[in-house]
Amino acid sequence: MAKQLLALGNTVIVTGRNKEKMNQAKEQYPKLHTYSVEVTDIDSIQDLYEQVTRDFPTLNVLINNAGMMNAIKFQTAKAKGIADEVNTNLAGPILMTQIFLPHLLQQKEAAILNVNSGIAYFAFDKAPIYSASKLGLHSYTQSLRKQLKKTPVKVFELAPPRTSKPMFSGTEEDNASVDRVPEVPISEVVRKMIDGIKKNRETIVPGMSKLLKLVGKIQL
Template sequence: MKTSGNTILMTGGGSGIGRELAREFHALGNTVIVAGRTASSLDETIAGREGMHARTLDVQDGDDIARFAKALIADFPELNVLFNNAGVMAKEDWLADPVDLSVAEATVATNILGPMRLTAALLPHLRAQPAARLVNVTSGLAFVPLAHTPAYSASKAAMHAWTQSLRYQLQDTSVEVIELAPPGVQTGLTPGQETREGYMPLADFIAETMESFGIEDTPAEVCVQRAKLLRGAEASGNFDQVFKMLNDSYQG
């Protein structure tokens, strides 16, 4: 699919990976809409960039997704690319008595139900476009979980499986389905992560990722080199070692 002349929706576009990908695609000559809950952060993303637009959206709220999708299609009828990027990540304590399920419930609502609901709302429109792309942002933790964030890891594993299923169901349509699986990247996803040692610098991740999207035949899975250890752990027979290394070294 072409890398310019598209109309792209980027959820979670107010910071981190979403913000920087949105800016990169805009610089290539695309109309880009960033969506998220915090209007001020979205305004920072688009400041001084003609052809970038901001729309508020709470991906945990099914009614808000329905409102948002209807207005978006009306305002941007040429919309042909959806990045399901918005997500939350937090530690959980399953040794607590009682176990607090609030983090797990919010994670499932944001990371799984949010993308599913938004995709369902926009997919008929995307299928009507001559060429469309659906990109689901998962994580290297979809393949080797971080035990301190079990709901997050599980949500990304679920998104990986869902993406594979969508790709199969949509194979004879105009919608190309891509999975983007980042490693740990220096963003504000969790407290202190922007400067955490061992995490990939955001600029490096964006540069390597954009190289993959620039390939005419973009891979079905966009996975930077730093994420391939996790992606291939089970297939290589090294899952137990990689799982132990990942979890023993965690300092979040």
Template sequence: MDLKGKKVLITGGSAGIGKALLRELISHGVNDFAIIGRSQDKLDKLKKDFENINFILVQGDVSQLSDIERLVKEVDKQWGNLDLLINNAGVISTGSLQTISDVDIINQININLTGLILLTKKALPLLLKSEEAGLMNISSGLGYIAKPFYSVYAATKAGVKHFSEAMRRELVFENIHVMTVYPTATDTDMMITSKIENMDTAELVARKSIEGLLNKDIDVILGGKQRKKDIETNINRPLEMDKIAKERYESYRDKTEFHRAM
């Protein structure tokens, strides 16, 4: 895939992994970006940080259908087509299921999964106009291996995994490459309230993601050989992962006690 001249839409593209993806794509010759984010200040900063880039900036929330439709309408009005959709926006609220608020449960599902699905649906007519399109969904390592105290977040990210697989097979006769990215813990604002150390950088995730896109990979799994080994164990010998979770239970509880980025 030649990225020069591509028109790219990124959700949550004004910070964290989304902004790192923007930088990485710029280094590959992309000049046209549509970005949706909840913070107008962060969106305005993009124009200052990237003065020579053409932006469609929409302040909005992907959990709101009206905002999704407004975004797609603006992209259609200004571009008429779309080459790459990156569903990156996400939130997290951890803890035992009994302690996560009902509002946080609903919002995690709506932002991480429902909004992702609806935006993909609404943007598909524009992607189908592209001669060479891509759909990149950002899941999580927790979408493969669920851990205690991440029940809702892990469920949404597993949903992203299966949605991507279904869309890849549904679009098998279309010129749209569908891929999924599975980051480990990444050093972004989303992780400030966690107690996790030795995290990946957003730049690493972005670089690996775009490398995967250019290679037409369907999955980009961060975390090295050990993560892939753990995934294999989780699929084929899940009780072994249950045992590990039991041994690390107190550590998981400690690290997730105050982890919330909504």
């Protein structure tokens, strides 16, 4: 995503917890700017907000991309792992938005893009907390869009299908069933994301995610 956004001439800031990974990204793409943040920690987001808005006063796009997916069996799962997943996938984007919103509202044009998942549309029992937190993110994104309707901040949602960087890792049997779902190259998902934004499409649902959305409607 950063690579394609840079190629379009944008100033791109990437964030994460792992400095080594960010340094590697910067080595590969020297124009990238990198900052540390823990999206589940309000103080860490506040620090990021202060640094980034000081260094880039015209920052006008927030992409909430951090996410994690755990294969969970409720009989054996640990509460801490469940809390981390809800906090990263749902509380993280909500808190990031809340803290960056005053700055975005001051810009002439701005956007928030929440990276969701095709799995948001139906109950995927092999990764149930991922599925539930992404459905929550979908609902939050819709409310946010309604509340910001008369402001300069547009709200987009990307629901990628299974990509060439699979997130799921469970039992051999569970993996085999997930492996039947075709993978889409991330570069293609990002191209569709950029195209969707250019066309002002609020919800961008590439490839197989459209089918998941349909299955979800039948399931619910």
